[in-house]
Amino acid sequence: MASPVSSDRPALRVALLGCGVVGSEVARLLTEQSDDLASRVGAPLELVGIAVRNVDAPRGAAVDRGLLTADAEGLVARADIVVELMGGIEPARSLLLAAIGHGASVVTANKALLAEDGPALYAAADAAGVDVYYEAAVAGAIPIVRPLRESLTGDRVRRVLGIVNGTTNYVLDRMATEGLDLDEAVKEAQQLGYAEADPTADVEGFDAAAKAAIIASLAFHTRVGLADVHREGITGVTAQDVVWAAQTGHAVKLLAIAEQTADGVAVRVHPALVPLDHPLAGVRGSFNAVFVEADAAGELMFYGRGAGGAPTASAVLGDVVSAARHRVLGGKSPEESRYADLPVLDPSRSETRFQVRLLVADRPGVLAQVSQAFSDAGISIESVRQTPVAADGLAQLVITTHLASEAGFAATAASLGDLAVVREITSTLRVEGAR
Amino acid sequence: MASPVSSDRPALRVALLGCGVVGSEVARLLTEQSDDLASRVGAPLELVGIAVRNVDAPRGAAVDRGLLTADAEGLVARADIVVELMGGIEPARSLLLAAIGHGASVVTANKALLAEDGPALYAAADAAGVDVYYEAAVAGAIPIVRPLRESLTGDRVRRVLGIVNGTTNYVLDRMATEGLDLDEAVKEAQQLGYAEADPTADVEGFDAAAKAAIIASLAFHTRVGLADVHREGITGVTAQDVVWAAQTGHAVKLLAIAEQTADGVAVRVHPALVPLDHPLAGVRGSFNAVFVEADAAGELMFYGRGAGGAPTASAVLGDVVSAARHRVLGGKSPEESRYADLPVLDPSRSETRFQVRLLVADRPGVLAQVSQAFSDAGISIESVRQTPVAADGLAQLVITTHLASEAGFAATAASLGDLAVVREITSTLRVEGAR
Structure with missing residues (x-):
C-alpha cells in the first residue's frame, strides 16, 4: 500500500523494553508494516533490540529471538526511540530517564x-528537547491524549468523565444485563481473560485512579498524582444497586472524574449512576470511553478498546510514528512541563448528586423526618420514590438529591443513621452526567 | 490560568478570512484567551485583521471593527497564519494558495x-514547508483528522462509518422519537436553526459527501474527490421506514461510508439501517459521530458537535495553536500529499446488506417465488418477516439479505418487480454496521 520512499536517510533505531502481549504485537507490526511506516515517517524504522528479563523464555512466533537482550541499559544507549x-x-x-x-x-x-512521576519525566524530556508520548497509557487504542494535548488546546476543558477500566465495565454490564452478582460476574470475566487472577487493581479502582491522574494533569495543565485521587472501587456494588439504578433510569458505571471548579481541580474514581440517555451509559462490555465537556466544543466522547495487545499496540505505533517524524522533519510534542498548576482540591470539597436507598418504618410522618435530615444539611432533594417492602412493616425510600458537597452528604447520612424510623441505609451512590 | 510566558518572541500574526458565526467566535477566543494561547504556543498570537466582503455590515460585539478589511489579498500577505x-x-x-x-x-x-481541490492545496503546502490544518472541516468540534492522521498512522483503517451531518441526524431522530414525517421534521429543524431555509445541501447529502471524500482521502492515503462519492440523501425516507426500522431492531441514519476492499476504496453516502446495539444508533439529535474500524485498534468512535459557532471555533483554535507551535518550535503537520493512491471503486462494486419491504399477494407459494428471485442473483437471505395487511388480501414482507453487491441487488429488484405476486416494492434500505 505504501508509495516507494526515496529515502537515503539512515534508519531510525527503535528499542523495545518488554515483550509481553503488547510488546510482541508492536514488534510484529514494526516488521510487517515496515514499508508503510517508512513511507509515513520519511525514513525506515529499524527494531534494534528487545530488552527482556529472561531471553530464554518462550515467545510468540512473530518475535525474532536474535533481537532479545537482557542488557536494557546497553540497548537504550543505542536507540533513537525507546x-x-x-x-x-x-x-x-x-x-x-537514561534514554532521554x-x-x-x-x-x-x-x-x-506516569501517575507517580510523570512531571519529572516530562521536564527531563523538555530539557533535552525530545518527545514523550503516552497515548496507550490512558485508554488503550482510544486517542485521548492527542485530542486533549492538541485539538482542545485552544478551548477550556471543564470536566472529563471516563470509563477507563474495561474489566469493571464488563462486570457491571453483566450484572445489569444478566442479573449476576458481583462475584459471579468477576469470575466470568476471569474465565474470559478480561480480569486477572487477582482482580484487585481493577475492582478496587487503582488502575482507573492512575489513569484519572494522567487525564486530570493533561486536561487542566496541573500536576495531579495518584495521591490526589479519591478512589473507591466497585466491590460495594450489589445486584440490587444495579436493579434500582435501572428502575430509576440509570446505569452503574465506574467513572474516573476530573473537573475544574472555581477553587481548583477535583479528581475522583467511584461507581456512579449515569442517566440512561447519557452517551456513557451505552458503553457496553469491556469497552472504554472518555467523555469531555469543554467551554467551546461542548460535549465530546471518545470510545474504543481500552486494553488488549493489538489495540494498545496500535496506539504505541501511532506514537512511534509521531516521534520518528519529529526526528526526521524537526518538531516536538507539546510540552507537558508548562503547568498552570491549579490547586488540587481535597475530595471532600467536591460536589455531586447522591442517590440513597433507605429501609424505613412504613408509617405516616417518616418522610417528613427523613426530608428534615437533608434540609438541615442544606441539601435539596430532587426526587423520592417510596415502595412498600413485604416484610416487617417496612418501606424502601430511594432519594436522589440535587448537587451537594461530600461533607454535607456525610452529615446527612449521620443524621439519618440516628433516626429511630430509619432501619438501614442500604446503599449510597453518586449520580454523574446529568445534563 | 496560564503560567506567565517569558517570551521575547515576536507575536505571530493571525489573519481571519470571513467573519460569520464561526469567525466572530474565533476572534473572540483569540482575544479573551490570549494569555493561555501564548503560554501554549510559546509566543503571543496577534489577530492582525479580518477580511470581510462588507466592512460596514453589522457584527457581534466581540469583533473589533478596526480589524475589518475588504482587502483580503493585502491581509494574507502580512500574516504568519491564515x-x-x-x-x-x-x-x-x-x-x-497565495498565503502558502x-x-x-x-x-x-x-x-x-478540500473535497474539490484538497490535493493541490496539500501539495503546495508541502512544497513550501508550511502546515495545512482542517480539523473543523470534517466533523466540527470532534477531533477526527488528528486521530486519522496521527494516532492511527501505525495501524490500517478498514472502514469508516460517519454521522457527519447534524441536520439530517436531527430530522431522522425526530421522525423516530416523535413519529413525524420528513417534511414536518425538516420544518421543525428550520425553526430551531438546525436547517437552512434551503435544506438541499443537507437533506440531499451533499454536505455529507464532501466530508466523506475528505475522510476517505485521510483514512486510505488516496485522492478521493466529490465525484467519486456515491450520494443519496434522506428525501426518500418515510415515517413507515423509520417505524419498520425500529420493529426490526434498527435506527435509520444518514451514513458517510468509506471502506477499503481487496479491489480498492469505496465511498458512499446514503440512509442506512444501523442495528440498535451499534454505538452509532445511539447518536441522538444534531450530534455527529465517526466510527472507525482498524486492524489493530479494533472499533473506535468519536462523538460530539459537528457544527455551530463555538464547537467549530474550538477545532479551529486547536489547529491555530498547532500551526503556531510549529512556527515557534519547528516541525510540520504530517504530509497529506504522499499518497498510496488505491483505486477508487465504482459504487456499483461495493457490497452491503439490504432490507427491502414488499407488498405481496397473501397466499401460499409467494414466499417461494420471492426467495427464488434473490437466489437467482446469488443473494442469500438473512431473515424474512411476514405481516398481513388489512386490505386487499395483501401481506407485507420485510426481507433482510446477507452481503450482496449493488449490481446483484439491482438485478433482484428488477426480477421482483416482474413477479405478478409482488404488488409493490415499498422501500429499500441498506443495512450497515452489523458486527
Whole structure:
C-alpha cells in the first residue's frame, strides 16, 4: 500500500523494553508494516533490540529471538526511540530517564509510572528537547491524549468523565444485563481473560485512579498524582444497586472524574449512576470511553478498546510514528512541563448528586423526618420514590438529591443513621452526567 | 490560568478570512484567551485583521471593527497564519494558495474546497514547508483528522462509518422519537436553526459527501474527490421506514461510508439501517459521530458537535495553536500529499446488506417465488418477516439479505418487480454496521 520512499536517510533505531502481549504485537507490526511506516515517517524504522528479563523464555512466533537482550541499559544507549512496555516504576523510570539523557525520544504505556512521576519525566524530556508520548497509557487504542494535548488546546476543558477500566465495565454490564452478582460476574470475566487472577487493581479502582491522574494533569495543565485521587472501587456494588439504578433510569458505571471548579481541580474514581440517555451509559462490555465537556466544543466522547495487545499496540505505533517524524522533519510534542498548576482540591470539597436507598418504618410522618435530615444539611432533594417492602412493616425510600458537597452528604447520612424510623441505609451512590 | 510566558518572541500574526458565526467566535477566543494561547504556543498570537466582503455590515460585539478589511489579498500577505472561514471555492482557494506562497501556514474549515481541490492545496503546502490544518472541516468540534492522521498512522483503517451531518441526524431522530414525517421534521429543524431555509445541501447529502471524500482521502492515503462519492440523501425516507426500522431492531441514519476492499476504496453516502446495539444508533439529535474500524485498534468512535459557532471555533483554535507551535518550535503537520493512491471503486462494486419491504399477494407459494428471485442473483437471505395487511388480501414482507453487491441487488429488484405476486416494492434500505 505504501508509495516507494526515496529515502537515503539512515534508519531510525527503535528499542523495545518488554515483550509481553503488547510488546510482541508492536514488534510484529514494526516488521510487517515496515514499508508503510517508512513511507509515513520519511525514513525506515529499524527494531534494534528487545530488552527482556529472561531471553530464554518462550515467545510468540512473530518475535525474532536474535533481537532479545537482557542488557536494557546497553540497548537504550543505542536507540533513537525507546518504547517502554515493562510496566511498574523501576527499572522503567531509570531506563526512560537514561534514554532521554542519551537524546532518545520515548514512548510509554506505563500508567503507574506516569501517575507517580510523570512531571519529572516530562521536564527531563523538555530539557533535552525530545518527545514523550503516552497515548496507550490512558485508554488503550482510544486517542485521548492527542485530542486533549492538541485539538482542545485552544478551548477550556471543564470536566472529563471516563470509563477507563474495561474489566469493571464488563462486570457491571453483566450484572445489569444478566442479573449476576458481583462475584459471579468477576469470575466470568476471569474465565474470559478480561480480569486477572487477582482482580484487585481493577475492582478496587487503582488502575482507573492512575489513569484519572494522567487525564486530570493533561486536561487542566496541573500536576495531579495518584495521591490526589479519591478512589473507591466497585466491590460495594450489589445486584440490587444495579436493579434500582435501572428502575430509576440509570446505569452503574465506574467513572474516573476530573473537573475544574472555581477553587481548583477535583479528581475522583467511584461507581456512579449515569442517566440512561447519557452517551456513557451505552458503553457496553469491556469497552472504554472518555467523555469531555469543554467551554467551546461542548460535549465530546471518545470510545474504543481500552486494553488488549493489538489495540494498545496500535496506539504505541501511532506514537512511534509521531516521534520518528519529529526526528526526521524537526518538531516536538507539546510540552507537558508548562503547568498552570491549579490547586488540587481535597475530595471532600467536591460536589455531586447522591442517590440513597433507605429501609424505613412504613408509617405516616417518616418522610417528613427523613426530608428534615437533608434540609438541615442544606441539601435539596430532587426526587423520592417510596415502595412498600413485604416484610416487617417496612418501606424502601430511594432519594436522589440535587448537587451537594461530600461533607454535607456525610452529615446527612449521620443524621439519618440516628433516626429511630430509619432501619438501614442500604446503599449510597453518586449520580454523574446529568445534563 | 496560564503560567506567565517569558517570551521575547515576536507575536505571530493571525489573519481571519470571513467573519460569520464561526469567525466572530474565533476572534473572540483569540482575544479573551490570549494569555493561555501564548503560554501554549510559546509566543503571543496577534489577530492582525479580518477580511470581510462588507466592512460596514453589522457584527457581534466581540469583533473589533478596526480589524475589518475588504482587502483580503493585502491581509494574507502580512500574516504568519491564515484562517479561512469564508466557505465556497473562490476566492478561498486563491487566497489560501497565495498565503502558502507567502510562506504562511493555513487553517481552514472549508469542506467543499478540500473535497474539490484538497490535493493541490496539500501539495503546495508541502512544497513550501508550511502546515495545512482542517480539523473543523470534517466533523466540527470532534477531533477526527488528528486521530486519522496521527494516532492511527501505525495501524490500517478498514472502514469508516460517519454521522457527519447534524441536520439530517436531527430530522431522522425526530421522525423516530416523535413519529413525524420528513417534511414536518425538516420544518421543525428550520425553526430551531438546525436547517437552512434551503435544506438541499443537507437533506440531499451533499454536505455529507464532501466530508466523506475528505475522510476517505485521510483514512486510505488516496485522492478521493466529490465525484467519486456515491450520494443519496434522506428525501426518500418515510415515517413507515423509520417505524419498520425500529420493529426490526434498527435506527435509520444518514451514513458517510468509506471502506477499503481487496479491489480498492469505496465511498458512499446514503440512509442506512444501523442495528440498535451499534454505538452509532445511539447518536441522538444534531450530534455527529465517526466510527472507525482498524486492524489493530479494533472499533473506535468519536462523538460530539459537528457544527455551530463555538464547537467549530474550538477545532479551529486547536489547529491555530498547532500551526503556531510549529512556527515557534519547528516541525510540520504530517504530509497529506504522499499518497498510496488505491483505486477508487465504482459504487456499483461495493457490497452491503439490504432490507427491502414488499407488498405481496397473501397466499401460499409467494414466499417461494420471492426467495427464488434473490437466489437467482446469488443473494442469500438473512431473515424474512411476514405481516398481513388489512386490505386487499395483501401481506407485507420485510426481507433482510446477507452481503450482496449493488449490481446483484439491482438485478433482484428488477426480477421482483416482474413477479405478478409482488404488488409493490415499498422501500429499500441498506443495512450497515452489523458486527
